[in-house]
Amino acid sequence: MPPPPEQAQPAEPAEPGPSDISADPPAGEIQAEPDVGEQLQESRLQPYDAVLLLSFGGPEAPEEVMPFLRRVTAGRDIPDERLEEVGExxxxxxxxxxxxxxxxxxRQELHGELRRRGYVTPVLWGNRNSDPFLTDVLREASDAGVRRILVVTTSAxxxxxxxxxxxxxxxxxVxxxxxxxxxxxxxxxxxxxTHPSFGRVNTRLVTDSVRQLDEPDDTKLRVAFVTHSVPVGMDDTSGPGDGEGNLYWHQHDELAHVILDEASATLDRSLDGALxxxxxxxxxxxxxLEPDISDYLRQIHEQGVTHVAIAPIGFISDHMEVAFxxxxxxxxxxxxxxxxMVRTPTVGVDPEFVSGLIxxxxxxxAEAEGQNVAHPAWPGEAMxxxxxxxxxxxxRESRPALCGRD
Structure with a gap:
């Protein structure tokens, strides 16, 4: 059993508390450009009082590992002995x-991009499985006068x-x-x-990785597009209930094909790869869902491949699935x-990706204000x-969920 999924960028100094909703971080963190400060809007990003970055979470000290794993696997009857193996x-x-x-x-980059666009809306951060816990962050935000929040998750x-x-x-x-x-x-x-910024950044990063490999023979090079495996049943039912399912696989597959096509055109090559x-x-x-990355590496080795770019397009940052x-x-x-092997970077805090999130x-x-807005998508369709x-x-069970019509 591998580490639990961490859906989420190099380490940065700690910021103020997760629910600090002041418009301006302390000196030395986010500084507006001189001419930007004069142009800041008086109001926040209407109709929202704050933006919340919501992530999976993870332990930050050895003593937090087992409590974290117990929270992640609660209700699944996994013995501590097995969790201790994962903890290693x-x-x-x-x-x-x-x-x-x-x-x-x-969080810091999102706040900076909002300021560059003239908003003073604070960006909060909360986790599902570790401190700062989601409920605590929302409670503190409520105490500070926040009434309406817009969530950005670290899962694409x-x-x-x-x-x-x-x-x-x-x-x-809630x-x-x-x-x-x-x-x-x-x-x-x-x-x-399927947002264009996500596809463009991943395409640029994979193209750079192929250049780094410096192997001119296309038959000896592959691109392995990696994502988190999920149960086949979960993939079969992914997407709208009235759809065909398999949207999780389909989104990855479309992006992988587009990246290969774009990188091949840029480099004047005929690249091949797999999800x-x-x-x-x-x-x-x-x-x-299979094949596992290590099994795939053995397979292409038997086919005479000598160079591989491993592109973790299923993740937005270099968290535990990537690191381990x-x-x-x-x-x-x-x-x-x-x-x-070259491991392609994740989109992390690439400025184009951050700009796309904003x-x-x-x-x-704009939608919440009743405006008709475009929903750009590349590749595929916008969700x-x-x-x-x-x-x-x-x-496994029927449970209520926000941000949906059920």
Missing amino acids: HYFLFGGRSPINDQNRAL YSSYSSCRQYRENLADA AELREEGRELVVDKVRQYA VYCSRSGPPSQPW DLDTEAAETARELGLT DLVEERA PAVCAPGCCPNL
Whole structure:
């Protein structure tokens, strides 16, 4: 059982508390350009009082590893002995996941981009499974006068675990606060795997990785597009309830094909590759999406391939799945096989990606104000910000979810 999925960028100094809703961070963090400060709007990004970056979370010290894993696997009857095996992955990195530092960095960049566009809307940060916990952040925001929040998740694709589960956690948090007499309205930007900025940045990064490999023979080079594996049943039901399913796989597959086509055209080559997976967990009897990245590396080695670019397009930052599954395990497999490997960076805090997220924030704000707005997509079709009934269902139990019509 690999580390639990961390859906989320180099470490940055710690920011102020997660629910600090002041418009201006302390000196030395985010500084507006001299001419920008004079142009800031008097109001925030209407109709929202704050933007919330919502992520999976991860431990930040060895003593936090087991409590974190117990929270992630609650209700699944996984014994501590098995969780301790998973915990060893974290202990290889000092018992600290990189994900929270990455979220601090992304939060800072999102705030900076909002300021560059003339907004003083604060950006909050909360996690589903570790401190700062989502409910605590929303409670503190409510105490500070926040009434309407727009959520940006660190998960780009459409499936239960990468979308609806976030919506369920939001519903739980808002319901708990309502019992305390606190009323919050929470909206969310649409899933952004098909947003042009996400595709363009990934294309540029993969193109650069192929250049780094410096192997002119296309038959000896492959691009492995990696994402988190999910149960086949979860993929089969991903997407709107009245659709064909398999939207999780389809979004990745479309993006991988577009990247190969664009990189081939840019480099005047005929590149080949495949969509592969990492971080499979669950009982052996349960089918998950395959092939595993290490199995794929062995397969292409037998075919005479000598160079491979590993592109983690399923993730937005270099968190534990990337650090352990790719930079540790897959890299070791490549060394054993004698493959020359380059690991493509994730989109992280690339300015074009950050700008695209704020485009989505502005898009959702305009929708909430009743405006008709465009929903750019490349490749594929744009997902709605308000999910359709039955979209990416919970196959284990029926639970309420926010930001949808069910």
